[in-house]
Every structure is written in C-alpha cells, then in structure tokens.
Amino acid sequence: MPIKRWTIAVAAICALGAASCTSNDTTTDEPELTEVQADACEALIEFGLWEPPEDDPTEADLVEFRSFFERIQAGSDGEGAEAASSAIEAVNEVIETQNFELLEGPEIGQAMGTVGVVGRDVCGYEEIDLGVEETPEEEGSPATHEFVGVPDTLTPGRYSIQLDNDQENFHLVIVAKVPDDYEGNVDDFAQLDEDTAIATVEWYAAGAFAEPEQTAYLTADLSEPGRYFILCPVTSEDEEVPHHAQGMINEVTVS
Template sequence: MNGRTLARTLGTAAAVAALTAGLAACGGGSTATGGGSSGAPSVAPAANPTASTCENLLKIDAVPTPDGDPSAPPDPEAAKAWGNQVVPLLNSAIATAPADLKTTLTALQPVAQASATQGAQLPFDDPNLTANVAAYETWAYRNCGYQQVSVMGVDFEFEGMPATLEAGPTAIQMMNHSAANQAHVMLVMEAKDPSMTVEQFVATPQEQLMANFQPLPTAAIAPPGQQGGMLLDLKPGTYFFLCPVGEEYGVPPHFVQGMINKVTVT
C-alpha cells in the first residue's frame, strides 16, 4: 500500500472488501438452560442455527482480504491465505443457514475455494457475486439482531448517518440515490487521533492520512439505484465513514466533496 494516493488506496480497499462486506453477517451465541424431571440429567437445547450462522459470518468479515493493488502483480499466496481462512468459516455458516440463505452462500463457495486452492483473485466485477453479496447482507440486516443504521447515499452526502453509535455488532444498509449516476462506497477508517475533524481529514495530505488511520476490512458498495451493506463489530473509538469513489468518474473523491462523516463509538 506504500506509495499510492489515498484515493487509490481507499478505492482499492473498498473493492477488495466487497466480498467480506457481504460475507460478514452478525454474531450471537446460543444459550443453554438446565431442565429435566426429577433425577434425570439436564439436557441443553440445540444451538440456535441463526446465531451460529451469524457468528461464522462475522468471523469471515474479520479476515483481511489481499491488498489487490491494481498497480502490482496479483499475489496468489495472499489469495490462498485468505481463502484458507474463509472456506471453513463459510462451510460452517452454510451448515446452519436457513434454506433461502443457504442457496446464496453456497453460490459463493467456488469463489472462496478457487482462492484457497489456486490463489485466484476475487472477481469483484462479477454481477452474480454482487447479487449474492447484496442478498445475504439484507438477510443479515433483518435477522441477526444487530444495531441497525440505514443510510441514503446521495451526491455527495450520507443522509441519515448518526454522529454516535454504540460499540458492538452493527448492520449498515446504504441505498444509492445518485443523481449523477455514480457508484457510492462507504469505507470505514479508524482514527488514531480522536480530535481530528472532518475538515482536517479532507485538508491532510493523502500520504499522512494513511499513516494516521486504519481501514476496517469491510465496505458497503452500491451501484446507482441499488443497495449495498456491511456488518461490522465496532469497538469504542473514533471513525470516519467516507466514499473514496471519484477519480473513476474524473472528479475529486466524493469524500472531498462532502461524503464523509465522523462517528464516535462508545
């Protein structure tokens, strides 16, 4: 990642994060309770399959994807490392998923398996991949019991983004209502300096920003007129939610034009 502009770094990170943003769902644990008639041993109830699926998908979200720097040759070993971490988690999620979600997740198995065994790069330009990602992001948003945030991506603002959030699993959905017919991405950067303002972020040279922020391994990506989402386990701290898209359309990055929010997580 060294030597790249912030726009390219963030744009690449967002693209590479597309799969994990969708694969990331929610966490939860099953609860066992004692019971039984006199003298009979207590028997724990079966684990909640939804919670089990969500827990495995949340773990997938935490697996950093290969950098995917478009100016560098593909790194098959990095892709294999990602795939070998994701495949068993994905398989476990499928094993407990309801029928509708199982179909969606099963369609992603070849992608993860190809990375694990062949070092294949993730096909972010595949519309089938995008559709399956969007499908289970929506399922997770509705079913996993996360803190929910619904945002409208317009030119150029995240309408509805709160200034504060609670720590813990969080589901974000973003609908893209771009009047300029441009894609919008929501990327999350954790700040090392909680006092930094949005104005300071935008005014800081790009190389310095990358030294002062840590991108989270997830992103919401929505083509014009479509919906994207992400699920993440937020820790207390200061975060900037921003759209890095721009140079693809020959314009300044969207966050420079106002598509950026500072959020405090407590």
C-alpha cells in the same frame, strides 16, 4: 470499463490500514442463536475485517475467502443464504479455472454486499439505514457525494449497516476508528493525502458494496467507545477525487 470489486476492496482496505483488526465483546442484546447461527454471525464480523491479498490470490486465500460464505450459508436461510451460495459458486469457479477476472464481476460484488443481511435476519444486530445523495459537477461547482441517515451517536455494540444506493455511481462503506490523539474532523481528514490517511485511522470494517439501484449490507463491531469515520473511498471512473473528499464521510461517536 466495469468496476473492479475485488480490486476496490483491496484498495479500500489497504489504503485505510488494518491496524486494529480484532473483534470485541459486544453489549448489544442479541437473540438466542444456535451454534451454527452464532458462527455465521461471527463470520460476518470476520469477513468485514478480512484483508484481501494485494496480488492475485493463492488457492489458500480463496479457500479462506470462501470459508466466510460457507459459514454464513450454514447458519442462515433466505436472501443471505442465497447470496452466500452464489459467492461460493463463484469462488469455486475461480479456483478451478484460475480466472481471477471473475472476482471483478458484478455477481461476486453483489453477493459480498448482500450476505450482510444475515446480521439483521439472524443475528438481530442493531440497524443503521443509509442512503446516498449525488450532485453532478456543474460549471463553478464540483460534484458531491453524501451519505444520508448517518447517526451522530451510537451505543457500543454490533451493527448491521444497510446502504440503499439509488444513485448513478458505485459506493461502499468503510468504518474507521479515529485514534484519541487525532483532533481533526471529517473535513480535515478528507484533505489528507493517501499516505497520511493510511497512518491516521484504524480500519474496522469494509463492505456494503452497492451498485446503482442496489442495496447492500455491512456488519460492524462498534463495541469500543470512541470516534469513528464512516466513509466511501471509491473514485468514480469519470472523476479524480475520491468520494469521501467530496462529502461522503461522517463522524459517529460511540459512547
């Protein structure tokens, strides 16, 4: 059974709760951009904050979804523009045919993961390069999933997060703001049931949808100081426990 990218995006975003979906002023030094390029950069941030509908999307939902890619395409070229164009074509086909299964296909998933390269090529955001390590389940030892390369601290600003997935499972990246009154660490959070987790963190960005042997990107505005969790909430088809409960969660302090 193929990974359902649209469904995973909805589940990941809704499961963590969009309690803080506002963009902040950034302190990152950015290159001088044209108006169209600057709008493409804003579209990247807004795309990471967007809440997909829980049910089949309406035409208005799809038009809004497509608009992010249209703005990104207009202000970029190269790989990012090509990915945006592919996404636009896919969404247009969904609108014309009402075949929502197309939203679950690898083409739209790859496009969603690739457009974020514009955050590096055009916007000049600070870069974070992540890798993945997986250990399969063995007798007496559970499976593990981990990010590689997550920094402990960051300065406030906008970041382009690259996920290089050279492993066997699909992964994505969620960035969640940890409220000041939550004293638990990543191990504590990983043990929370879904409802408690929803009420605990504030969702900031979701993306970097990376199939095995693919590289994907997420643009995140981390201008607000504080604690953040970077995690992958995907549950692989042959497992019952989400990846973040198997080690794929890290804490980052922005200060």
